[in-house]
Amino acid sequence: MPTLQAYNISYQFDKGDTLFENLSCSLTQRRVGLVGRNGVGKSLFASIISGEQMPSTGTVTPPNSYAVYRQQASELLGSELSIAQYLGVSEILAALNNIESGDCDDKWFEIVGEQWHLPALLHEQLATLGLPEDPNFLCAKLSGGQLALLQLWQLFKSDVQLLILDEPSNHLDESAKQWLINAIKHFEGTVLLISHDRALLREMTEIWELSSTGLSVYGGNYDFYAKQKQTEQLAIERQLAQLNKAQKKLVTQAQLNQEKAEQRAAQGNRLRKGGSQSKMLLDFKKGKASASNASRNKNQQARQQQLQSQTQELTEKHEQVSRQKLYIAGQQSNAKxxxxxxxxxxxxxxxxxxxxxxxxxxxxxxxxxxxxxxxxxxxxxxxxxxxxxxxxxxxxxxxxxxxxxxxxREELSMLANMMTLCEGMIETDARTLLAGIGFRRDAVYRLGKQxxxxxxxxxxxxxxxxxxxxxxxxxxxxxxxxxxxxxxxxxxxxxxxxxxxxxxxxxxxxxxxxxxxxxxxx
The missing domain is CATH 3.40.50.300 (P-loop containing nucleotide triphosphate hydrolases)
Structure with missing residues (x-):
């Protein structure tokens, strides 16, 4: 049975812009990676299919229970919580301290229950994770990587049906990332991983790709997905080449047809002037030729429009799977x-x-x-x-x-950044260079902060x-x-x-x- 299902969901911003539309999915695999370019709406899509947020249109059958890891940990950075308080064990640790101090009130024993080994176990787990071993250490003083580990550890201890991990490895070092991979492997529920980290994506059994053209599902891990994308790119390039060839052939044929029509018209004019055929017969032939030529032109225009539409659709797909090019200029460095x-x-x-x-x-x-x-x-x-x-x-x-x-510099435009940070750069050269990475005309005036x-x-x-x-x-x-x-x-x-x-x-x-x-x- 699927962990969740969504049918024809769309999301539209208040100003009317549509982020995505008519997306359907069924989460049946236990390890699914969600990939896509930044800004395409991966986090929002995940919050909709989990039931956390409502779509603009469409229906969702959410999971029975879920938990989410998000990159931002602002609530911990600005809090007075200790590690023990965040983990929800501060009361038990306090009760154990009271008992060790000689206070044998029954309420302390009720709080402790069977967790007499909690201090030693907690000490060992914190040390294994590379976190401060003092449970009273303030979360606000932890590094970004330590905060991420603490949050992830807490989530993996839960028994939710679905765990959504949004870029969990961004601040993790190699050992912490290996811990995360092992935690994902041993988690009993379903994991939906939003990530650009190929080491994590290789642990998935299915990859979902969200793009401007929709949601595509690939039945394998990242390496399988990458191979399929490469195959798709080659196939699209072949189709584009065939369409371009067909368009050129259509243009050539249209030119030939036009030349033949002009030759027939010239021949008719000569016959009309020579008087060898009746005017009525010549008018009939002229009308028939004109109708045939109009019909042929109409068919050619329809075919041209069809080819242009197919080319545009394939070009959009090609942009989704092809890599852009970026080059850092420079001379070969010596061995100094x-x-x-x-x-x-x-x-x-x-x-x-x-x-x-x-x-x-x-x-x-x-x-x-x-x-x-x-x-x-x-x-x-x-x-x-x-x-x-x-x-x-x-x-x-x-x-x-x-x-x-x-x-x-965030307060400067792209054009001003180039001219300020590159000594001797003039505006025409800066515009040419910016056009080379996709920024033309007024786009060069976008500010760094945008x-x-x-x-x-x-x-x-x-x-x-x-x-x-x-x-x-x-x-x-x-x-x-x-x-x-x-x-x-x-x-x-x-x-x-x-x-x-x-x-x-x-x-x-x-x-x-x-x-x-x-x-x-x-």
């Missing part, structure tokens, strides 16, 4: 030392000395668990903080890109590409909030970048596709 750290000790994070040499032509993957000091090392390289001890030498221009692409993560990424890459001196890149989880298409677009651009970079990313697929050729573990 770009960054050297000798016995460097960070002021916080990693307490062990770091010795690291990175050459200008190297693409290094900087690995380590959350809290190990990766971002702190970047701050030291950028000169924002000083090492506690050791030496640090930087012998190259640097460019820092984080997951929010903070290099882009751009999506993927759009900011494209603009940031364009800015990097047109610096006077080729920079060495410091990439601090630039893929964290990107959808699959944007991740792959950025990875390809980094792979083709002729300079060097240091990349922090917990997505091993993204790191590999970016062309990393060495790694350093903190």
């Amino acid at each position: 030392k770009a960054i050297s750290v000798i016995d460097g000790v960070l002021p916080f994070g990693n307490i062990h000395p770091i010795s690291l040499q990175v050459f200008a032509n190297k693409k290094l993957h900087l690995k380590g668990n959350n809290g190990s000091g990766k971002s702190t090392l970047f701050k030291a390289i950028l000169g924002e903080i000083a090492l506690s001890q050791g030496e640090l030498m930087v012998n190259t221009p640097l460019c820092y890109l984080d997951q929010h692409f903070g290099v882009i 751009l999506s993560g993927g759009e900011k990424m494209k603009l940031a890459v364009l800015v990097i590409s047109h610096q006077v001196y080729q920079p060495f890149l410091l990439l601090d989880e630039p893929d964290n909030h990107l959808d699959l298409a944007s991740k792959q677009l950025l990875a390809k651009a980094l792979f083709e970048y002729r300079g060097g970079f240091i990349l922090i990313s917990h997505d091993l697929d993204f790191a590999k596709e970016s062309g990393v050729n060495c790694e350093y573990q903190l």
Whole structure:
């Protein structure tokens, strides 16, 4: 029996814009991944099919029970809750403390029940998750990754029928992500995973793709889905080639028909002038030819419209499955030392000395668990903080890109960003470059704060590409909030970048596709 069903659901905003329409689905598999580009409505779609939100039209048979993980944890960040209070065990721990202090009131024993081993068990579980082992530790003081783990752990302990996980791995390091994969495997209910993380999507048994053309279902994990998408792209490209060929043939045939009609008309005029045939007969032939020509033109126009409609439909599908192109310009870097750290000790994070040499032509993957000091090392390289001890030498221009692409100035337009951040850039060149990544005419006046993560990424890459001196890149989880298409677009651009970079990313697929050729573990 399906966990949930939805029939012909649509969602329309108050202003009248339609996000999606006439979507139907049936959740029968226990592990389903929901993918799609950012902004297509995945989170809203999930909230509708779970029964949490009403669709504009259509019907939903929701699950008996469900729970949702959302990326935002603002209620915990702004609260005074401790870990124990969030987990709902503070009262039991307090009762145990009272009993240990010699207070033998019956009410404490009633509260404890059979949970005498809770402190030891909780201590062990918190340590396993890499969370503070003190249950009285405030949630507001936890890191983003620790908050995510705490929320996920609480959800996986529930016995709900459906668990919706919306981008659960965004702040998780490799060990935490492996814990999440194991938790998904052993969860007894159904999991609907909204994610761009291929490691998690490989654990799914079915992939749903939400796009502007509707909802498509692929009966396998991410690798099966990716292979099917590639097959779809090739098939659409073949169909487009056939349609283009048919359109050219139709145009050629129309030209031939027009030439023949003109030749027949000229021959009729000659006969009319020569007087060898009666005027009545010539008028009859002319009328018949005109009717035949009009009918032929009408059929050709109808066929042309049909071919154009088919081409437009296939082009829209092709845009859904094809990858865009993005290129980071640059010269081939030489093998000079770009960054050297000798016995460097960070002021916080990693307490062990770091010795690291990175050459200008190297693409290094900087690995380590959350809290190990990766971002702190970047701050030291950028000169924002000083090492506690050791030496640090930087012998190259640097460019820092984080997951929010903070290099882009939010108060400036895309055009102004290009002209401000790229020395010597003139407006005509900036417009040409922006058109190359899909922003033409008045679109170049959109402000930085109005751009999506993927759009900011494209603009940031364009800015990097047109610096006077080729920079060495410091990439601090630039893929964290990107959808699959944007991740792959950025990875390809980094792979083709002729300079060097240091990349922090917990997505091993993204790191590999970016062309990393060495790694350093903190």
